[in-house]
Every structure is written in structure tokens, then in C-alpha cells.
Amino acid sequence: MLITSRTPLRVSFFGGGTDYPEYFSRFPGAVVGMAINKYIYISALRLATFIDYKYRLSYSRLENTTRIEDIQHPVIREVLKYYKVDEALDMSVIADLPASSGLGSSSAFTVGLINLVKALKAEQMTRLDLGLAAIHAERELLSDSVGVQDQLHAAFGGLNRFDFVDGRIRISPVQMHSDSQNMLLSSLVLIYTGIQRSASATVKEQIEATRERKVDRELGELLALTTQAVEVLEGSDPERMLATFGAMMHEGWMIKRSLSTKVSTPEINELYDAAIEAGAYGGKLCGAGGGGFLLMVIPPERRAAFNERMQKAFLIPIDMDRQGSAILQN
Structure with a gap:
């Protein structure tokens, strides 16, 4: 039997940077973000024992x-070792x-x-x-300097606030x-910058x-x-909610750009400015920075004009994933 896990990607709205232990070991941290309907699929099929691998x-x-020790993919190698997976697999x-x-x-x-x-x-x-098992795998087994929000968004799905206080995680x-x-969901679009990057340098x-407390003020503002x-998103006036949310996204992006010289580039700034001029309320670069996707907030009544003005860009509408990581069996 073929078994497949389907796990959503995510967009982080606010609080990125406060989900690193280097910050929330000293101050409370919190993030708001959403799992999206774009996925990673990993399939496994048990192999017959007579095959020569x-x-x-x-x-x-x-x-x-x-x-297992000879597997080159570090995550697969370390996870299979840690969970003592001994059966033959085609993945x-x-x-x-x-x-x-x-x-x-x-x-x-x-x-x-x-x-x-x-x-x-x-x-x-x-x-x-x-989510906690994935955090342990990345930070302990693989010694990666990662935050702890992405694993939780992938595990839970939906639109959530995660708080990191006194060594505990609260999901709201x-x-x-x-x-x-x-x-909100009809307003969100990803714009591909055309740059694939490693987040490690940023x-x-x-x-x-963060360790040297040089960005305490900026991270406090993001928090x-x-x-x-959350107060804005839970409001009852959709149009007011969206306009305020978009303006806050823009404010957060301006703060985020100040956290590191590697967060943005002149090309990314130019693409962002073009999206604003085309009618977006605001947005931000997803992830640590340096490339990848811009997430923009465009009111639905401006989408047609926005798409026309940004027709040379690669645009991807997104929706919410409500399930989180799921197992599919065929």
C-alpha cells in the first residue's frame, strides 16, 4: 500500500523573528500566520526483501x-535513524x-x-x-538555526496565533x-521574485x-x-479589516527590512513598489528574506486591474489549508 503525507506550506503575517529561542528565552514571542493550499507530498511504498537495495x-x-547511514538527504537520514525505521522503502x-x-x-x-x-x-x-517533533528534528538532530512557527503551521493548518512564553507554546x-x-482569502496573492535562496546567511x-540585543526594539514592534x-482580523467590518490589515503588513515589512542587510534587495524592493503602485494595500517578503515570494494584499475590486498591470510577474492566488499535515492512503 502506498502511503502519502500531504503537508501545507505557510505564509507568516506578523511576529517572525520572535519565534527564535534566542528571542523568546528572554521575552515573550508570538506570531500570526496561515497554512496555505500549496503542499509537499511525501510517499512511501514498502519494498520486497529480495531487491538489492x-x-x-x-x-x-x-x-x-x-x-540508512549512507542516505545523502540529511532530513530523511536523521529522521529514519531517530525513529528506527528498519523496513525497506521506496520514497x-x-x-x-x-x-x-x-x-x-x-x-x-x-x-x-x-x-x-x-x-x-x-x-x-x-x-x-x-510540530514539537519536527522542531526537535531540525534544531537538535540537524543542528539547524530555525524558528519554531513553520513546523506548527504545517502541523495544525488554519489561521493561528502561536505564543511562546516560559518554555511553553499556546495555540490560538x-x-x-x-x-x-x-x-481576506480573496485578497492574498503570491508574487514570485524569481530568486531561490538559502535563508542561512540572512x-x-x-x-x-538578536543575541546581541541589537534588534530588541524592532522585534518588540513586530510583536x-x-x-x-488578531484584533483587526477578528473585526466585523470586512473592508475596514482588509485596509487596516494591508497597511499593517506594509508597516511590518518596513520593520523587517531593518533586521538584516540581507532581507531584501533593490530588485525585490522594485517589485514590491510596483505591486503597491498597481493597487496593493501592502505586503511583505515571505520567510527570512533574500528571495522567494512576496505576499501582497489586494482588495478584490482591484484584482483585475492589478493582474493587468502586473501581467509580467508570476502571480499565484492562495487559499487557506484547514487540515494541516494529513495522511493519504491509496
Whole structure:
């Protein structure tokens, strides 16, 4: 039987940077974001024992090996080792959008892989424990300097606020009216910058600045926007909600650009300014920065004109994923 995990990517609205232990070990941290209907799929098929390899992996490259230790893909290798997966497997990975694009694909992959491994072992795991397991895998098994929001968005799905206080995580779904939620979802569009990047250099500079307390004021401002954003999103006037939310996104992006010299580039700034001139209320670059996707907020009545003016750009409308990482069986 082929078993597949389907795990959503995410867009982070506010609070990014406060979800790093380097920050929330000293101050409360909080983020607001949304899982989106763009996915990473990881499939596994148990292999017959007489085949001359034990693990066949198909992702951006093809691997055939007989030992877990020889697997080149670091996440697959370490997760299979940690969870003591000993059976022969054929595994393949496909994704709706490219990696290294600021949509949390690395963490979504880790969440989806752990979810798949647990399904293969017929073991149950809560969404909280799935997110925490992915955080442990990335930060401890792989020694990656990552935040802790992407794993939670991928595990839970939906539109949520996550708080990080005193070593604990609190999950609070944003309670939106139907008209406001429909307005928000019909306004969001991704614009591909054409730049695939590694977030490591940007994250390294930002973490060093966080450790040295050079960006405490800026991160505090982003945290304040998180609380304000929930109040705005839960308002009852859809048009007022969207206009205010878009303006706040713009404000947050201006702050985020000040966290590191590597967050943006002149080309990205030019594309962002063009989107604003075409009718967007505001937006931000997704992820740590340096490339990937811009997320823009465009009121529905301006979308046709916006699409016409931005026709040379690669635009992707998005919706909300409401399920989180799921197991599909064929």
C-alpha cells in the first residue's frame, strides 16, 4: 500500500523573528500566520526483501542505498535513524512550489516526513506533538538555526496565533467572521521574485543581532503588531479589516527590512513598489528574506486591474489549508 503525507506550506503575517529561542528565552514571542493550499507530498511504498537495495529515494536527485547511514538527504537520514525505521522503502517527494522560497518548505518537509513515519509504524501523534517533533528534528538532530512557527503551521493548518512564553507554546485560532475571512482569502496573492535562496546567511545575521540585543526594539514592534493584527482580523467590518490589515503588513515589512542587510534587495524592493503602485494595500517578503515570494494584499475590486498591470510577474492566488499535515492512503 502506498502511503502519502500531504503537508501545507505557510505564509507568516506578523511576529517572525520572535519565534527564535534566542528571542523568546528572554521575552515573550508570538506570531500570526496561515497554512496555505500549496503542499509537499511525501510517499512511501514498502519494498520486497529480495531487491538489492533497501532505500530508494526520489527527490531532486535519486538515491539507492542499503544503509540508512549512507542516505545523502540529511532530513530523511536523521529522521529514519531517530525513529528506527528498519523496513525497506521506496520514497518520493513532490511539491506544488519550489523549495527555498520563504514558504516554510523545509519545516513542512520535516513535519510531513515524521507524520509519514508514524503512519508506517501505525502510531498516533497529536498535532502539537507532531510540530514539537519536527522542531526537535531540525534544531537538535540537524543542528539547524530555525524558528519554531513553520513546523506548527504545517502541523495544525488554519489561521493561528502561536505564543511562546516560559518554555511553553499556546495555540490560538484566529476567530474570524465569514465575510471577513472570505475578504481576506480573496485578497492574498503570491508574487514570485524569481530568486531561490538559502535563508542561512540572512538568518545567521539576524540571530547574531538578536543575541546581541541589537534588534530588541524592532522585534518588540513586530510583536506588538501581532496582537493588533488578531484584533483587526477578528473585526466585523470586512473592508475596514482588509485596509487596516494591508497597511499593517506594509508597516511590518518596513520593520523587517531593518533586521538584516540581507532581507531584501533593490530588485525585490522594485517589485514590491510596483505591486503597491498597481493597487496593493501592502505586503511583505515571505520567510527570512533574500528571495522567494512576496505576499501582497489586494482588495478584490482591484484584482483585475492589478493582474493587468502586473501581467509580467508570476502571480499565484492562495487559499487557506484547514487540515494541516494529513495522511493519504491509496
